[in-house]
Amino acid sequence: MSTTTAVEPVATPVEWVPRHRKRGRGKWLKYLALLFFAVLILTPVYILLVTSFKPLAETDASHAWSLPSSWTLDGWRQAWDGLSSSLGNSFKLVIPATIFSCILGSLNGFVLSKWRFPGANVVFTFMLFGLFIPYQAVMIPMIQLFDDASLPTGIPRLVLAHVIYGIPITTLIFRNYYATIPDELMEAARVDRAGMLRSYWSIVLPLSAPAFVVAAIWQFTSIWNDFLFAVFIITDPSKWPVTVALNNTTGSLVTPYNVQMAGALLASLPTLAVYIILGRYFIRGMMAGSLKG
Amino acid sequence: MRGLRRWGPGLLLVSPSIVLIGVFVYGLIGWNARVSLSNWRQQEHTTGWAGFATYRELRDDPRFAIDVHHIIGFTVTFILATLILGAFLAFLLEKGVRGEGFFRSIYLFPMAISFIAAGIVWRWLMNPAPGDRASGLNVVFDKLHLSFLGGQWWQDPNHGMSAMAIPAIWALSGYVMALYLAGFRGVPEELREAARMDGASEYRVYRHVVFPYLRPVTLAALIIMGHISIKVFDLIVAIGGKQIISEVPAVYMWVLIYDSHDYAKGAAIATLLLIAISVLVIPYLIYTVRQERQAA
Secondary structure, rough: OOOOOOOOOOOOOOOOOOOOOOOOOOOHHHHHHHHHHHHHHHHHHHHHHHHHHOHHHHOHHHOOOOOOOOOHHHHHHHHHHHHHHHHHHHHHHHHHHHHHHHHHHHHHHHHHHHHOOOOOHHHHHHHHHHHHHOOOOHHHHHHHHHHOOOOOOHHHHHHHHHHHHHHHHHHHHHHHHOOOOOHHHHHHHHHHHHHOOHHHHHHHHHHHHHHHHHHHHHHHHHHHHOOOHHHOOOOOOOOOOOHHHHHHHOOOOOOOOOHHHHHHHHHHHHHHHHHHHHHHHHHHHHHHHHHHO | OOOHHHHHHHHHHHHHHHHHHHHHHHHHHHHHHHOOOOOOOOOOOOOOOOOOOHHHHHHOOOOHHHHHHHHHHHHHHHHHHHHHHHHHHHHHHHOOOOHHHHHHHHHHHHHHHOHHHHHHHHHHHOOOHHHOOOOOOHHHHHHHHHHHOOOOHOOOOHHHHHHHHHHHHHHHHHHHHHHHOOOOOHOHHHHHHHHHOOOOHHHHHHHHHHHHHHHHHHHHHHHHHHHHHHHOOHHHHHHHOOHHHOOOOHHHHHHHHHHHOOOHHHHHHHHHHHHHHHHHHHHHHHHHHHHHHHHH
């Protein structure tokens, strides 16, 4: 989801290990309820999958919920033809934007937790506000500013916007993660008269892998799924990321359902893959605030 | 001087971000407010002042009134449903069940999908066509003799926005569940044990020990869901397009800028969105930072 952000106030770290298992009466009822909600949540996925493999003739209402009688990749092929170039655009957008975001977040997080300056907390609070603002409130002047500065149009502008508005969340993720690094390590570095950059490079950075994974997943997912920035910033249809292209093809109701559903799946595959492979970190990214030590 | 040498480099390292946030968040917000007070309507770019004329115009704009009505309906349904569902799912999971990881993954996966992609399948599921042309959930309800559950969905003139909230509830209930699950697991086990030793029933343990512990989680969930809801845009565009029947302020702003080139009015709506969210978020941010400082 593009706009989700979290500042979790509770100082409790996410603890996923249950303490004890429940025995006895309520157990089956509980499983029944859990299964019921699981089925409910997976229903749209069932529809997406079966419809995407149906031939055009079977996409009408009377076959709506049934499995395809003959499975076909026609829908996927057509969706691919329509979306392949915009998928490419999305990758060209997401990869650099994610990398820059993580670097900035790591540096900021390091300073704001381990190399603090007077007023660091105030600066951090002012950054945090950027997490919550509706981007509509900066959109008109931002586009004007980009025009005035005659920045290269298209994807570079979008990368810049995502990097800038990604600063609050990535800073938050890294700052909370670095807070768990013992201060004694930093003191040791200071005694050794190591400068700031040395300390960062040789002590903090080698420990940062988990935070990089969390921040990268977060940025990858939210930039990939973004629609708002893209629809305002990108005016040339050949530069659209996949969300805008998808909305544009399906918005016109002439696109058959099998192609629409295949397109929706196609556009979701990269983020779903990330979720399936790195799910554990994905959850931690969402719970960013509760990473705090 | 020694102090400066100590923290100076840090400040220098963060300064690009401080400048960027200063310009792109605070500077542009101010600039946007300036646009909303100008008479920059239509194509030609004028910078003359119009004062609050645009805001007065919005106040008397029946279309904007409908949008506000819509977003309130959407928000109420969305917040109530995600909080209740999320808390309930966390409650089911909190003591540990076999396959917990499996259920958690399923409840959370909709977060990985864009509202644009989700909107495609939900538009199909919530298809309002009646009779023979019925599709989506209406077909299922008809077969189960529960037709009263189906109907016009988001195109219903009275409760349409509650239906519009369903995909958002689908997407974010798992997230609220994760927040509550962390909350449940943060209750010290000793507290529960002590209450049980005193002869408290399991119901009373929850009522008097666990639930009070969850209040900060509820507040966090309320703020997070609230700010998502007020600025909702993608979902509405994906399902309802530019139709007035499901229009919200964020969509109206987009239409004003793209179709009518009415920048002042678009900026005014954006400013109002910002104010609505700030009223919600700023006290919370201050509260959070203070809590943190006390804990430290």
